[in-house]
Amino acid sequence: MVTGFLGPNGAGKTTTLRMLLGLVTPTSGSTLVNGVPYRSLPDPTRTVGAVLEASGFHPARTARNHLRSIAIASGIELSRADAVLDLVGLGPDANRKVGGFSLGMRQRLELARAMLGDPKVLVLDEPANGLDPQGIAWIRGFLRWFASSGNVVIVSSHLLAEAAQTVDDVIILANGRLVSHGPLQQLLRGATNTVRVRTPDATRLVQLLAESKEEVGRTRLEGQDTVVVEGTTPQVLGPIMASNAIIVYEMTSSGESLEQLFFQMTEGSQLGGGPIAQPWAPPVPAPGGSQ
Amino acid sequence: MTRLVRAEFYKLRTIWSTWVILVITMIATGGLGVVIGFAPHRRAVEEALFPARGTPAWFDDVFSVMGLATVLSLVLGIIMVTGEYRHKTITPTLLAEPRRGHTVAAKLVAAVGGGGVVAVAAGAMALALGFGLLAGGFGTSGIMLTEYRHVFPGILAASVLYAVYGIGLGAMLKNQIVALVVGLGFEVIVTPIFVGALPSVGRYFPSQAATALEQVAAAARSRGGAVFGGNLSHLLTWWEGALMLVVYGVVLAVAGSFTTLRSDVT
Numbered sequence: 001m002v003t004g005f006l007g008p009n010g011a012g013k014t015t016t017l018r019m020l021l022g023l024v025t026p027t028s029g030s031t032l033v034n035g036v037p038y039r040s041l042p043d044p045t046r047t048v049g050a051v052l053e054a055s056g057f058h059p060a061r062t063a064r065n066h067l068r069s070i071a072i073a074s075g076i077e078l079s080r081a082d083a084v085l086d087l088v089g090l091g092p093d094a095n096r097k098v099g100g101f102s103l104g105m106r107q108r109l110e111l112a113r114a115m116l117g118d119p120k121v122l123v124l125d126e127p128a129n130g131l132d133p134q135g136i137a138w139i140r141g142f143l144r145w146f147a148s149s150g151n152v153v154i155v156s157s158h159l160l161a162e163a164a165q166t167v168d169d170v171i172i173l174a175n176g177r178l179v180s181h182g183p184l185q186q187l188l189r190g191a192t193n194t195v196r197v198r199t200p201d202a203t204r205l206v207q208l209l210a211e212s213k214e215e216v217g218r219t220r221l222e223g224q225d226t227v228v229v230e231g232t233t234p235q236v237l238g239p240i241m242a243s244n245a246i247i248v249y250e251m252t253s254s255g256e257s258l259e260q261l262f263f264q265m266t267e268g269s270q271l272g273g274g275p276i277a278q279p280w281a282p283p284v285p286a287p288g289g290s291q
Numbered sequence: 292m293t294r295l296v297r298a299e300f301y302k303l304r305t306i307w308s309t310w311v312i313l314v315i316t317m318i319a320t321g322g323l324g325v326v327i328g329f330a331p332h333r334r335a336v337e338e339a340l341f342p343a344r345g346t347p348a349w350f351d352d353v354f355s356v357m358g359l360a361t362v363l364s365l366v367l368g369i370i371m372v373t374g375e376y377r378h379k380t381i382t383p384t385l386l387a388e389p390r391r392g393h394t395v396a397a398k399l400v401a402a403v404g405g406g407g408v409v410a411v412a413a414g415a416m417a418l419a420l421g422f423g424l425l426a427g428g429f430g431t432s433g434i435m436l437t438e439y440r441h442v443f444p445g446i447l448a449a450s451v452l453y454a455v456y457g458i459g460l461g462a463m464l465k466n467q468i469v470a471l472v473v474g475l476g477f478e479v480i481v482t483p484i485f486v487g488a489l490p491s492v493g494r495y496f497p498s499q500a501a502t503a504l505e506q507v508a509a510a511a512r513s514r515g516g517a518v519f520g521g522n523l524s525h526l527l528t529w530w531e532g533a534l535m536l537v538v539y540g541v542v543l544a545v546a547g548s549f550t551t552l553r554s555d556v557t
Contacts, residue, residue, distance in 0.1 A: 014557075015557075018555070018556070018557065021386060021389075022385070022389040023382065023385060023386075023555065023556040023557070024555040024556065024557065025553075025555060038389055039389040039390055041389075044386065044387070044388075044389055045386065045387050050386055052382055053379075055378075055379045055382075056378070056379040056380050056381075056382040056383050057378065057379075057380065058302075058305075058306055058374070058378045058380055059378065060306055060307050061302075061305050061306060062305070065301075065305040066305075068301060069298050069301045069302045069305065070298075070383050070384075070387050072294055072297050072298040072301050073294060073295055073297075073298035073384065073387040073388055074294075074387045074388075075294050113383055
């Protein structure tokens with residue numbers, strides 16, 4: 001079971017995960033793992049494996065020694081250090097200093113540390129961040145493998161499309177608040193289909209739809225002759241227009257992409273308050289030109 | 292708790308800073324020992340102040356350079372806590388042991404061993420130097436070993452307590468540079484000012500408490516102010532000095548556990 005923990009940057013994903021792991025104290029409320037706070041778990045490393053940012057290594061310590069120091073503190077046998085290094089494909093680099101590791105290797109070392117206690121739950125904070133496509137595919141494959149044996153994964157991401165390839169359930173967060181949660185499939189079904197109709201009777205069509213018994217979403221006029229109807233399909237609109245003798249020049253139907261849905265749900269939540277779905281635009285030069 | 296302490300020792304063993312501290316301790320002890328033993332005295336009045344070579348007091352002066360171990364133990368203690376924040380290894384450390392008080396307690400215990408090892412490094416070097424001096428024809432092995440046995444235990448105790456004090460400073464300040472500047476600045480700037488102007492207050496400061504502790508042997512032999520380091524009459528007794536250092540270490544560590552180290556790890 002893989003649960004995606006999604007939200008734009010600054011939504012509070014990392015903070016929430018760190019609260020779950022007892023690293024950050026919530027101002028109110030509580031976070032529980034298996035019914036108890038992380039701090040009260042009798043054997044935290046054997047219960048939850050956590051992959052946070054790809055840091056937390058002494059650069060001059062070797063990968064094996066890094067893992068061994070954690071293993072000793074957790075009461076885990078030293079041989080697990082080599083076992084998890086092999087698991088993440090870092091076996092040949094066990095004696096290398098972490099300072100010389102690439103980001104992808106550090107991320108895998110983090111994963112190896114999380115796997116030291118052979119936990120049943122993995123919590124990952126943006127594990128794909130900064131990785132190349134191969135690295136991302138590798139992480140995805142690892143998580144699938146881990147989850148396939150009945151284990152639980154919680155993985156945060158700010159990229160819904162990226163997460164959609166791995167997750168079963170989603171929790172969407174924006175501005176520190178829960179926006180939506182449920183199975184991914186259900187979320188996708190909720191993704192609205194939009195139909196655009198170009199017609200000389202645009203105004204009348206808008207009025208008709210407002211009065212119609214059929215369930216259609218937001219309707220708006222675009223320019224003189226185009227009506228954009230959200231949350232509907234041509235199969236619904238077609239009969240309405242036919243029975244009201246509305247001339248149609250053009251009708252297009254487009255399914256909303258996952259990303260658009262995500263933008264919509266988390267709209268206006270970006271830190272700083274700017275609109276989130278705006279692509280980058282070059283700055284407008286000041287009138288009068290440069291001097 | 293045992294496993295946490297073992298993990299702390301393992302961490303110490305696997306970073307270079309520990310070994311650098313030990314090497315510096317040995318080089319500085321050997322080098323300064325020679326300097327103090329053989330510094331040329333230009334004026335007769337100076338000559339009169341310094342004990343004649345080969346005498347018990349001279350060996351006392353030479354062996355007093357082991358006192359460097361306290362400052363290096365302080366650095367070790369500070370690094371044991373602040374290094375975790377500097378390299379963000381505090382995150383995996385706290386994931387493995389989320390009860391922060393336990394982590395600090397393990398560091399305090401490990402610091403006892405760490406400070407001890409630094410003192411032993413200084414002690415080994417000083418002993419080697421002592422035998423070197425004997426070979427050079429200064430003093431007798433009886434005098435040398437007696438003085439060594441008088442000086443080393445105080446140094447060992449002071450180093451151990453200084454490492455504990457370093458944990459406390461680190462736990463309180465968290466930032467490595469700040470902790471090192473405060474710790475060492477207190478040693479070399481604040482303390483001398485107070486010792487000069489207000490010795491009744493200055494004697495409670497860590498380095499003065501350590502000096503009091505290191506004088507245990509000398510004091511026992513009623514030679515108090517006669518050793519290298521000038522007038523020591525303002526010092527606490529050796530056990531008061533030890534107590535002060537324990538208080539510094541434990542109070543700062545406990546205060547740090549409840550304030551700084553409780554803060555969010557982001």
